[in-house]
Amino acid sequence: MSIAEVPKASDLIDFLVNKGNGVKGLSQMGLEIVPQKFIQPHEERLDFTQIVSSESIPIIDDFSTSDDPKGCRIDCDAAEKWGFFQIINHGIPVEVLEDVIEAGHKFFELPVEERRKVYDSDDDENTKLWPAVSNPELTAGAGRHADVSSITMLLQDDVGGLYVREPKGDGWIHVPPVKGALVINIGDVLQIMSNDRYKSVEHRVIVNGSRNRVSVPIFVNPAPDAVFGPLTQVLKWRNHCISRLFLYSDYFTVFQ
Numbered sequence: 303m304s305i306a307e308v309p310k311a312s313d314l315i316d317f318l319v320n321k322g323n324g325v326k327g328l329s330q331m332g333l334e335i336v337p338q339k340f341i342q343p344h345e346e347r348l349d350f351t352q353i354v355s356s357e358s359i360p361i362i363d364d365f366s367t368s369d370d371p372k373g374c375r376i377d378c379d380a381a382e383k384w385g386f387f388q389i390i391n392h393g394i395p396v397e398v399l400e401d402v403i404e405a406g407h408k409f410f411e412l413p414v415e416e417r418r419k420v421y422d423s424d425d426d427e428n429t430k431l432w433p434a435v436s437n438p439e440l441t442a443g444a445g446r447h448a449d450v451s452s453i454t455m456l457l458q459d460d461v462g463g464l465y466v467r468e469p470k471g472d473g474w475i476h477v478p479p480v481k482g483a484l485v486i487n488i489g490d491v492l493q494i495m496s497n498d499r500y501k502s503v504e505h506r507v508i509v510n511g512s513r514n515r516v517s518v519p520i521f522v523n524p525a526p527d528a529v530f531g532p533l534t535q536v537l538k539w540r541n542h543c544i545s546r547l548f549l550y551s552d553y554f555t556v557f558q
């Protein structure tokens with residue numbers, strides 16, 4: 303849980319997608335490089351020596367039957383240690399997920415005006431485009447952040463670029479695209495409710511040098527007027543309570 307002082311992905315998306323500039327828009331403006339606003343400050347750039355390739359987040363198979371205690375144990379361990387895991391064979395047909403991704407790519411190929419119409423008429427605002435840029439190492443994809451959700455469920459295409467903080471270290475671990483998988487991560491709310499047992503882990507997105515990336519995150523959030531804090535049932539996991547109570551709308555405003 304921390305707030306990173308980096309440009310927000312939403313600014314980049316707003317410029318490139320909502321305002322309809324696109325990557326082409328950048329070049330039509332005669333810009334050789336991405337505007338300064340979207341350049342990562344030096345200390346925030348992901349330096350490739352920070353990538354840890356010897357470790358990977360767990361892939362949990364057959365999540366739907368994990369109400370057996372052994373399965374639950376694996377999920378809990380993943381939530382405690384990594385805060386991130388992927389699930390496969392979850393019950394949603396792979397073809398359905400692939401259709402969603404394909405629709406996302408098609409949408410972003412539409413001319414700007416068409417795209418706007420879809421935006422105005424549709425409430426599906428979750429699909430995200432991470433446009434290919436020629437200098438991805440300099441550019442803000444999504445700066446490092448933790449989610450202010452309870453949990454987040456993410457569908458990503460096969461481009462890759464999501465990195466997760468390694469447990470107890472400064473490195474970043476790639477979350478490789480796995481066909482038909484959903485990436486699940488613990489958000490701040492569940493970290494607090496679990497009294498710090500489950501971890502809301504920092505992550506970031508690095509855009510690709512040549513391919514547009516589509517991802518569809520679904521944030522499961524409490525209602526704005528919900529009050530949350532460590533659950534009394536879990537206080538035994540630490541001998542002190544790590545947090546006060548929050549009104550979710552206040553929490554969101556401060557930490558988003």
Ligand SMILES: O=C(O)CCC(=O)C(=O)O
Nearest residue numbers: 444449458464507517519
């Ligand atoms: O697209 C992704 O892989 C992650 C996006 C993300 O972290 C977010 O929207 O909070």
Ligand SMILES: [Fe+2]
Nearest residue numbers: 447448449505
């Ligand atoms: Fe996120």
